[in-house]
Amino acid sequence: MAGSRLDPWLGSYASRARSMSASEIRSLFAVASRPEVVSLAGGMPFVQALSVDDIADSVAAMIRTKGAVALQYGSGQGDTTLREQIANEVVAPVGISAHPDDVVVTTGSQMALDLVVRVFCDPGDVVLVEAPSYVGALGVFRAYECDIVHVAMDEEGLSPNALEDAIAAVIASGRRPKLIYTIPSFHNPAGVTQGPLRRTQILEIANRHSILVLEDDPYGLLGFDGPYADGAAPRAMRADDSQGVVYLGSFSKTIASGLRVGWAIAPHGVREKLVLAAESAILCPSNFSQLTVSDYLATQPWTDQIKTFRELYRERRDALLESLEAMMPRGTSWTVPEGGFYSWVTLPEGLDSRAMLPRAVAALVAYVPGTGFFVDGTGTESLRLSYCYPEPDRIREGVRRLAGVVESELTLVNTFGSAGHHADSGQQTPSPDVA
Amino acid sequence: MTPADMHILVLAGGLSAERDVSLRSGRRVAEALRDGGHIVEVADIDSGLLDRLKSDPPAAVVPLVHGAAGEDGALRDVLDALNIVYVGSTGDACRAAFDKPAAAARMRSHGINVPPSVALPHSTFRDLGATSVLDAFASSLGLPLVVKPTRGGSALGVSIVNDIQELSAAMVGAFAYGDIVMLEQYIRGVEIAVSILDDGTTATALPAVEIQPDAMFYDYQCRYTAGATEFFVPARLDVSVIESASEIALAAHRELGLRDWSRADMIVDSAGQVHVLEMCVAPGMTETSLYPQAVIAAGFDLGDITARLVRTAIDRAKS
Numbered sequence: 001m002a003g004s005r006l007d008p009w010l011g012s013y014a015s016r017a018r019s020m021s022a023s024e025i026r027s028l029f030a031v032a033s034r035p036e037v038v039s040l041a042g043g044m045p046f047v048q049a050l051s052v053d054d055i056a057d058s059v060a061a062m063i064r065t066k067g068a069v070a071l072q073y074g075s076g077q078g079d080t081t082l083r084e085q086i087a088n089e090v091v092a093p094v095g096i097s098a099h100p101d102d103v104v105v106t107t108g109s110q111m112a113l114d115l116v117v118r119v120f121c122d123p124g125d126v127v128l129v130e131a132p133s134y135v136g137a138l139g140v141f142r143a144y145e146c147d148i149v150h151v152a153m154d155e156e157g158l159s160p161n162a163l164e165d166a167i168a169a170v171i172a173s174g175r176r177p178k179l180i181y182t183i184p185s186f187h188n189p190a191g192v193t194q195g196p197l198r199r200t201q202i203l204e205i206a207n208r209h210s211i212l213v214l215e216d217d218p219y220g221l222l223g224f225d226g227p228y229a230d231g232a233a234p235r236a237m238r239a240d241d242s243q244g245v246v247y248l249g250s251f252s253k254t255i256a257s258g259l260r261v262g263w264a265i266a267p268h269g270v271r272e273k274l275v276l277a278a279e280s281a282i283l284c285p286s287n288f289s290q291l292t293v294s295d296y297l298a299t300q301p302w303t304d305q306i307k308t309f310r311e312l313y314r315e316r317r318d319a320l321l322e323s324l325e326a327m328m329p330r331g332t333s334w335t336v337p338e339g340g341f342y343s344w345v346t347l348p349e350g351l352d353s354r355a356m357l358p359r360a361v362a363a364l365v366a367y368v369p370g371t372g373f374f375v376d377g378t379g380t381e382s383l384r385l386s387y388c389y390p391e392p393d394r395i396r397e398g399v400r401r402l403a404g405v406v407e408s409e410l411t412l413v414n415t416f417g418s419a420g421h422h423a424d425s426g427q428q429t430p431s432p433d434v435a
Numbered sequence: 436m437t438p439a440d441m442h443i444l445v446l447a448g449g450l451s452a453e454r455d456v457s458l459r460s461g462r463r464v465a466e467a468l469r470d471g472g473h474i475v476e477v478a479d480i481d482s483g484l485l486d487r488l489k490s491d492p493p494a495a496v497v498p499l500v501h502g503a504a505g506e507d508g509a510l511r512d513v514l515d516a517l518n519i520v521y522v523g524s525t526g527d528a529c530r531a532a533f534d535k536p537a538a539a540a541r542m543r544s545h546g547i548n549v550p551p552s553v554a555l556p557h558s559t560f561r562d563l564g565a566t567s568v569l570d571a572f573a574s575s576l577g578l579p580l581v582v583k584p585t586r587g588g589s590a591l592g593v594s595i596v597n598d599i600q601e602l603s604a605a606m607v608g609a610f611a612y613g614d615i616v617m618l619e620q621y622i623r624g625v626e627i628a629v630s631i632l633d634d635g636t637t638a639t640a641l642p643a644v645e646i647q648p649d650a651m652f653y654d655y656q657c658r659y660t661a662g663a664t665e666f667f668v669p670a671r672l673d674v675s676v677i678e679s680a681s682e683i684a685l686a687a688h689r690e691l692g693l694r695d696w697s698r699a700d701m702i703v704d705s706a707g708q709v710h711v712l713e714m715c716v717a718p719g720m721t722e723t724s725l726y727p728q729a730v731i732a733a734g735f736d737l738g739d740i741t742a743r744l745v746r747t748a749i750d751r752a753k754s
Contacts, residue, residue: 001671003647006723007661022659024591030455034481037450355604358452358592358611412610415561418603 016145025369028357029431032366038398040320040385041366043188043341045253049312054300055256055292062295074287076279077271078105078263082294086263089297091249093232094220095239098265102242104274105285109218109250109262110136112274115281116214116246116264117144117179119273126170126177130158132344132373132382134188134216137181148375149177155335157194158182160201167209177211185234186219186340189373189384193223193338199237207244212270213237218250218262221306223339224314231307243267251293253341254306259289313341319392320385323399329406334385341388344370346381348410352419353383356409365401380419441473443745444493446510448479451502452612453589456659460499460720463727467738468497480504488519495745496521499717502587506533506717520752522744524716528692532714535585535617538691539713545690547683548710550702551576552619554585557610569602572618579621582606584613588715590654595621619712624704626653627670629684630718630729631697632740635747638688640681641729645670661723668732672703680709687714695744698726 032039063070077083083100091098106112113136121127123145129137131150141148149170152162163180170177182202184194194202206213215237223233238247250262264274278285296302317337324334324345331348345367347353354369368386370379387395413419445468447461448454465475476493478484480500488496496519498505508526515526524532532538536554543549553572560568573580582605583593592612594605609616626648630641645667648657657663670677684699691697691714698718702710718726720737727737 001667003645003665003667004728005662005665010662021656021663024452024655027455027589027591027655027659028452030458031450031452034450034454355608355611361452362612364450409607409611411561412557412607415557416565416603416607418607 016143019142025354025357025372026431028361029366031361037361037364037366038390038394038401039366040387040390040395040398040402041368042389043386044389045257045341046309046312046389047256047258049308050256050305055296058295058299059292061299062291066291070288070291072287074284074290076284077275078103078285079287079290079294082261082290082297083263085294085297086249087265091236091247091265094217094234094236096236096247096265097239098242102265102268102271104264104266104271104278105290106262106264106278107282107285108252108257108260109216109248109264110140111278111281111285112248112262112264113137113214113216114140114143115274115277116248116266116270117141117146118277118281119270120178120212121146126175128163128166128170128177128180128211130182130187130190132189132370132379133181134183135368135372137216138373138375141181142375146178150374150376150378153187153190153192155192156198157184157187157190157192158198158202160198160205163202163205167205167211171209177209179214180206180211181214181216182237183216183219184237185217186222186337187342188219188340189342189368189370190344191335191337191340191342192344193228193234196235199235200240203237203241203244207241213241213245214248215245216248218248218253219340220249221254222310222313222341224310224317225336226338228339231310238265246270254309255293255296255302259293261285261289261293310339313339313388316387316390316392316395317343319395320387320399323396327399327403329403329410332406341386343385343387345383345385347383347406349381350413350419351406351409352380354380355419356405359409360402360405363401363405365398365405367402437472441494441742441745443468443473443475444488444496445475445477446480446484446496446498446500446505447477449500449502449504450480451500451504452587452591453501456589456719456721457499457501457505459722460501460724463722464497464499464720464737464741467736468741469738471736471738471742473738473742480510485513485517488514488517492517492519494520495748497741497745498523499720501589501717501719503533506588506715507586508533518752520748522741522748523695524693524697528694529716532691532693532697532716533586535583535713536615541691542687542711542714545686547687547690548708550581550620550622550710550712552617554615554617556615560606565603565606569599569606573599573602576618576620581617581619581621582609583617583619584609585615585617586613589658589719590652593652593654595652622702622704622710624702624710625670625672627672627680627701627703628725628729629680629699629701630726631684631688631693631699632730632733632744633688633693633695633697634743635694635751638685640684642668642732643670643672643677643680644668644725644728644732645672646725658719659721659723664723666725666728668728673707676703676707676709679707683709683711687711695747696726
């Protein structure tokens, strides 16, 4: 006698859907949306710093003058004016010189990432990613059934030596890596930045092995310390190699994530395929959102707004680092980001960030366990803290709570001589709406 | 009173690790009630709730908050203090059932078969030495052992330990969810759930649901991922065993002083003996939960059942 599995389509799902399941960890993130919880988990930009009135005026003017276009289908490649603005203005600070025809506008850069993987990767193809890497990218690579290989990082990001070794190992197995996926500036989640020499070395390796570099740069304009303290942006890898790099950019962090407008800048042949892939996926990106962004860029002081964001995030980064220094137990270490949203924290020896999360949520503080940024189960000793959304006082309170949680966990581990058990699989990071 | 006259407030959410499950339970029950023509709102447990209850008292509250926030009795005590009518067990009964060692002791004292267990705080292990204490209980209770927090549901923090080497990690994992951890003898057998529907005059056991998870035990993933568990309703057991399980579930419901609805989670061993693992005072009502499956198997409708219990609660308050 057959029972019921409560899903009549169970036998019809693609194999890639097998890992899509409920997760104990994800259930904990549901609590993080409550105001009592200091969420250092989600990477939500602080859109409250925008002038809503200015945006409302801009949108109202746009819809009055271009409503018929904004509410209609558009080009699969994206609005021409917006592509001109991206090519001529937005990517200039990172050193990219591009023609508007090189730009493909997408529904957030996440979609650009999806399109690139769609046109390059067959199931089983090897993709090289940093260790740790952006969870959203790992999700895309998994969805296309790529073989994801992590490559070690150091304090300056992706390690060239480790990259050489990883490529050699893949080649020795009779395969060739298809992509090197990297976030060179203000890395998510590691919070580190590749210097100019490091970028040159990685490009040289990629060129020598004919591997396309996928450069993800959502935070490039949000530097606030070190060489980037005066607003200078790290030079993009694409600026020095227009044929070997696909560059992904986004307005999510520099204007507003709710608009869902990003882009890819790609070599001619790649761009043609991305446009066709975009058309098959969504026909075209939202004209409404594109024209909103385009008018905002044309009529609002957007570079001043980015300066505001940079100062705001610097203040929050400082609150985080000062609190970590003052409160975290000995044996804890963390990266010092010079821009972006994140610091990568390494816990005292023996602790497991994933097993510790329920205790943290009960103490009303949330973070993302390090395991979410790996596909191989590693990262247990680390966690990602985001400082972008909570105000500085809340960040300090969050770290105070987290320090108490780590102290308690240390006591437990000292008693039992072991980190906690976690049998849970499934999605290990919060949904996009949870900060 | 027509359904449209009966303003019902479903409470769901809260700050526990079961918040997501609770929100899903709340949405489902609210939808089922609305299908019956009732005016239903869903509210979270937050600092605005009491003002809302005082300024616009509903005809009845349906608390579907899982975890300590909704099941440890405190919320029900507050509702009583405000003279708010609600569906479900009283604060005292919730306290008796939600704390697993207390519930086990009480059921045991009434002759209900529950697995042997101990519940210990961290300090016991710290003071006496974890290895020695764990060795002692691994010997007395035997392996495998079920390690679980004493308060909470959805199998959060629960592990089944086959090897003593795994015990320490399981303890740390369970302590992440609470201050006291229970070590319980693992009973090998068929897992079933018997849901109780109690209209105040008659308590009825709904058809037993047999649970066959794809994983080693009915963990969080198997509970809330459609397809990850196979359910058999009625359970594939001898009629006499099912009858026995139903009687035991009713006895547990009665002896713990529960009312309206509850769910007994049980194991039937190879000898046909029924062991009660725990009683749930706010049964899950999600798309994959056990109580709604039992309701449907009994030929009822979840909205009708809930509305019936709402009327029972209102009548109870009047009397």
